Amino acid sequence: MRPDPAARHVIYDFGSTMALLDVLNLQKRFRSTMAVQDVSFSVETGSCFGLLGPNGAGKTTTMEIIEQIIPPSGGTILYKGGQRDQLFREEIGIQFQHTSLLNFLSVRETLDCYRALYRTQADLAELIERCDLTPLLERRNNQLSGGQRQRLMLALSLLNRPQLVFLDEPSTGLDPQSRRHLWQIVQDIKAGGTTIMMTTHSMEEAQFLCDMIAIMDQGLIVAEGSPRRLITTYCKTNTITLSHASTAGCLETLSMPYSVDGGSVAIHTEDVDTTLKELLSCGVNLSEMAVHSANLEDVFLHLTGKKLRD
Numbered sequence: 618m619r620p621d622p623a624a625r626h627v628i629y630d631f632g633s634t635m636a637l638l639d640v641l642n643l644q645k646r647f648r649s650t651m652a653v654q655d656v657s658f659s660v661e662t663g664s665c666f667g668l669l670g671p672n673g674a675g676k677t678t679t680m681e682i683i684e685q686i687i688p689p690s691g692g693t694i695l696y697k698g699g700q701r702d703q704l705f706r707e708e709i710g711i712q713f714q715h716t717s718l719l720n721f722l723s724v725r726e727t728l729d730c731y732r733a734l735y736r737t738q739a740d741l742a743e744l745i746e747r748c749d750l751t752p753l754l755e756r757r758n759n760q761l762s763g764g765q766r767q768r769l770m771l772a773l774s775l776l777n778r779p780q781l782v783f784l785d786e787p788s789t790g791l792d793p794q795s796r797r798h799l800w801q802i803v804q805d806i807k808a809g810g811t812t813i814m815m816t817t818h819s820m821e822e823a824q825f826l827c828d829m830i831a832i833m834d835q836g837l838i839v840a841e842g843s844p845r846r847l848i849t850t851y852c853k854t855n856t857i858t859l860s861h862a863s864t865a866g867c868l869e870t871l872s873m874p875y876s877v878d879g880g881s882v883a884i885h886t887e888d889v890d891t892t893l894k895e896l897l898s899c900g901v902n903l904s905e906m907a908v909h910s911a912n913l914e915d916v917f918l919h920l921t922g923k924k925l926r927d
């Protein structure tokens with residue numbers, strides 16, 4: 618099912634905060650592929666804005682156009698309400714999905730080397746501590762684990778004390794512990810006042826880090842809003858799963874819809890508390906119950922008919 622641009626909804630949670638970045642009717646064609654069809658959004662100062670979508674949705678293309686790495690086929694991008702000029706280039710930081718580092722340099726040498734390129738320079742000691750690089754400073758770049766390398770890449774993107782930092786799938790390929798570690802650092806960077814724009818195809822990452830999310834599919838934004846608002850708007854329903862045997866004689870009396878699949882029963886409800894009370898009053902044993910709360914994956918499925926990870 619193709620996303621219908623007319624069906625796109627933007628749900629703003631912000632009050633009167635200022636947009637740092639405005640993207641208006643962005644388009645990008647690569648020969649026969651319309652990678653970005655008609656994309657518009659704003660990134661508020663001090664927020665973390667995420668482009669969420671499956672592989673090939675057009676997230677990286679959109680971000681690379683904003684970063685001035687590739688030109689658009691159409692549309693307008695404004696930084697602080699004006700054109701992206703030298704100031705924009707000086708005030709942004711970019712963490713690419715793939716960057717080659719010189720293997721024979723140590724982490725300390727790499728940081729020094731890149732930092733020397735900028736007129737505005739971050740406090741290196743503070744940055745090293747923030748990105749948890751202190752124990753790694755004398756290690757060569759090719760001796761870093763995936764998570765350690767990503768923390769170095771993040772530090773490199775912050776060397777010029779950017780006001781706006783772009784992160785392209787920052788935690789792809791990391792184990793759960795390294796991902797959490799990186800997320801904490803990103804949260805810390807945001808708390809320090811840096812605006813963040815990121816791409817991800819991880820709904821957990823988007824849910825954890827982003828204040829606002831634009832869900833992209835096939836070059837279009839199909840919905841935009843805070844994670845909480847997107848979930849409550851599109852997927853109010855939670856699912857309580859129980860064994861069929863434990864609900865014997867009780868299902869018929871329930872006021873909410875349910876479905877039976879083999880030995881298990883799925884009860885669909887917007888109000889988990891009330892449903893649990895009903896089940897308890899009916900004498901149902903809840904010890905093996907599981908509750909699935911709606912998440913961004915459900916929102917994506919609801920809007921596009923597809924799973925995020927297809």
Ligand SMILES: Nc1ncnc2c1ncn2[C@@H]1O[C@H](COP(=O)(O)OP(=O)(O)OP(=O)(O)O)[C@@H](O)[C@H]1O
Pocket residue numbers: 647648650651652670671672673674675676677678679816818
């Ligand atoms: N340089 C290029 N030449 C031709 N087609 C391209 C080029 N770059 C991207 N595309 C195509 O544009 C579409 C969007 O790609 P893009 O990389 O922006 O998606 P994405 O959402 O970032 O995906 P991923 O999560 O896999 O990085 C895809 O169909 C891709 O094949």
